[in-house]
Amino acid sequence: MDTKRELVDLLLEDAREDTETMARQLGRSQAEVEEMLDELEAEGSIVGYQAVVDWSKVDEDHVTAEVELNLELDRDTTYAQVARRITKFDEVTALHLVSGDYDFDVTVEAESMRAVSMFVSEQIAPIPEVTQTVTHFVMKTYKNRGLELTDRDDDDRLSVSP
Amino acid sequence: MKLSDRAASTPPSGIRRFFELAEEMDDVISLGVGEPDFSAPWKARAAAIHSLERGRTSYTTNRGMYDLRAAISEHVTRYDLDYGPDEEILVTTGASEAVDLALRAVVDPGDTVAIQSPAYISYGPGVRFSGGDPLPVSTRAENDFVLTYDDLERAGAADAEALMICYPNNPTGATATADELAEIATFAREHDLTVLSDEIYAALTYEGEHTSIATLPDMRERTVVFNGFSKAYAMTGLRLGYALGPAEAIDAMNRIHQYTMLSAPTTAQYAALEALRSCDDDVADMRNQYDRRRRFVISRFRDMGLDCFEATGAFYAFPEAPYDDEQFAEDLLHDQGVALVPGRVFGEEGHGHLRVSYATGMTALKEALNRIEAFLDAR
Numbered sequence: 001m002d003t004k005r006e007l008v009d010l011l012l013e014d015a016r017e018d019t020e021t022m023a024r025q026l027g028r029s030q031a032e033v034e035e036m037l038d039e040l041e042a043e044g045s046i047v048g049y050q051a052v053v054d055w056s057k058v059d060e061d062h063v064t065a066e067v068e069l070n071l072e073l074d075r076d077t078t079y080a081q082v083a084r085r086i087t088k089f090d091e092v093t094a095l096h097l098v099s100g101d102y103d104f105d106v107t108v109e110a111e112s113m114r115a116v117s118m119f120v121s122e123q124i125a126p127i128p129e130v131t132q133t134v135t136h137f138v139m140k141t142y143k144n145r146g147l148e149l150t151d152r153d154d155d156d157r158l159s160v161s162p
Numbered sequence: 163m164k165l166s167d168r169a170a171s172t173p174p175s176g177i178r179r180f181f182e183l184a185e186e187m188d189d190v191i192s193l194g195v196g197e198p199d200f201s202a203p204w205k206a207r208a209a210a211i212h213s214l215e216r217g218r219t220s221y222t223t224n225r226g227m228y229d230l231r232a233a234i235s236e237h238v239t240r241y242d243l244d245y246g247p248d249e250e251i252l253v254t255t256g257a258s259e260a261v262d263l264a265l266r267a268v269v270d271p272g273d274t275v276a277i278q279s280p281a282y283i284s285y286g287p288g289v290r291f292s293g294g295d296p297l298p299v300s301t302r303a304e305n306d307f308v309l310t311y312d313d314l315e316r317a318g319a320a321d322a323e324a325l326m327i328c329y330p331n332n333p334t335g336a337t338a339t340a341d342e343l344a345e346i347a348t349f350a351r352e353h354d355l356t357v358l359s360d361e362i363y364a365a366l367t368y369e370g371e372h373t374s375i376a377t378l379p380d381m382r383e384r385t386v387v388f389n390g391f392s393k394a395y396a397m398t399g400l401r402l403g404y405a406l407g408p409a410e411a412i413d414a415m416n417r418i419h420q421y422t423m424l425s426a427p428t429t430a431q432y433a434a435l436e437a438l439r440s441c442d443d444d445v446a447d448m449r450n451q452y453d454r455r456r457r458f459v460i461s462r463f464r465d466m467g468l469d470c471f472e473a474t475g476a477f478y479a480f481p482e483a484p485y486d487d488e489q490f491a492e493d494l495l496h497d498q499g500v501a502l503v504p505g506r507v508f509g510e511e512g513h514g515h516l517r518v519s520y521a522t523g524m525t526a527l528k529e530a531l532n533r534i535e536a537f538l539d540a541r
């Protein structure tokens with residue numbers, strides 16, 4: 001595996017890891033790792049570093065919804081143009097063009113179910129190309145970005161073993 | 163109650179004492195654990211669950227489920243090993259049972275079994291349980307703990323009946339190249355030794371490819387290879403291993419196995435079958451993580467001024483202790499709450515070293531090494 005890819009793996013595991021520790025793990029110098037990080041950021045391969053949050057423990061009112069959107073495009077409008085418009089809203093935390101029965105899968109986050117409903121009905125539904133919206137409220141999150149949010153295993157190994 | 167001389171004369175393992183010391187304390191970070199910190203791949207666990215749901219709780223054939231033996235036969239071709247599922251593979255209750263069966267199958271009372279040292283703690287007692295006499299053969303740090311022809315000659319291994327080796331090695335983390343194994347093979351052929359080769363850490367080889375001594379010229383017929391699912395697939399508690407060898411050796415081992423274990427745990431066999439079929443990516447991911455931790459641990463020890471050779475397999479570093487290894491391990495445990503295993507536990511030749519397992523997450527590993535550094539700085 002090339003070192004840059006390994007560095008990405010390390011960041012996916014823990015983006016807060018210090019560069020000295022990562023350098024030791026990769027068998028490179030700290031300066032080399034910092035240079036690789038700069039390159040990954042400059043080329044847009046790494047676009048940010050965020051926490052994975054279990055919202056049920058931080059803010060009980062926080063609501064996530066997955067919204068299906070159907071679109072009807074005219075000859076002058078593209079998916080990218082509509083997507084650009086939707087991504088600008090702070091409430092939209094993810095947007096994917098998907099195959100299947102609908103076109104866009106939009107993740108909407110807000111501080112209440114009413115806020116999500118109002119956002120979808122007042123900001124998304126009126127977009128001229130949007131023909132239908134179906135909102136699925138997330139009831140509970142069990143896994144997010146590769147991390148299990150429940151039933152985390154404790155280390156129950158013996159303290160010393162062969 | 164009268165106990166047999168064999169049982170009464172077997173001392174408790176040196177690991178046991180450190181386990182008890184560590185258990186008495188709170189806030190211990192243990193680098194003394196010889197097992198993965200990962201759980202078995204979920205697909206393998208799911209297969210075990212499904213087998214139970216379907217009520218597959220009967221014995222299997224003594225040698226193990228045929229499908230599993232066939233999958234093992236296919237799996238080991240990646241190490242250029244060629245063993246047929248019908249007569250040359252035996253599924254056992256952990257690789258430890260395979261080692262025990264092989265010793266009982268090849269050792270007669272009074273036979274000498276040469277064992278590279280330092281070594282996994284069970285080999286010596288295993289030889290004694292089979293009625294034989296263990297002969298430790300020192301490996302040396304300057305040879306990266308790889309056994310040489312000279313080591314064997316110097317120790318008097320020419321008179322032994324069998325030779326036990328383990329690469330990648332517990333406790334040193336050493337691996338052996340094909341050329342290095344060729345020296346050992348030459349000695350074995352010249353002195354007609356049976357070779358018992360524990361390759362349980364084969365999948366955890368970080369530099370180069372794992373080579374089995376059984377693939378060297380004329381070695382297949384005098385070698386029994388042990389492997390299993392504990393280390394590579396993080397399945398220690400499922401207790402599943404296997405032996406590969408010539409049909410007559412496997413048949414002899416199976417005759418003992420059928421009167422003792424009867425068959426390996428059925429549930430574990432289903433998990434193992436699924437592990438071989440679909441968990442290569444999980445193994446690769448765990449290996450990559452161990453490899454990164456390995457580099458981290460070795461470089462930290464070297465920066466602390468502790469001499470540490472480049473361990474290239476298993477999940478152990480084997481640095482030199484700054485003073486008496488047992489005293490150091492005990493002092494460190496009491497002062498900083500970090501558990502390591504003194505090298506002498508693995509034989510006299512381990513004196514002066516420490517076994518440090520990096521089968522522990524990076525957060526704990528970093529904290530443990532910071533504590534070791536603080537301990538050294540305060541001296």
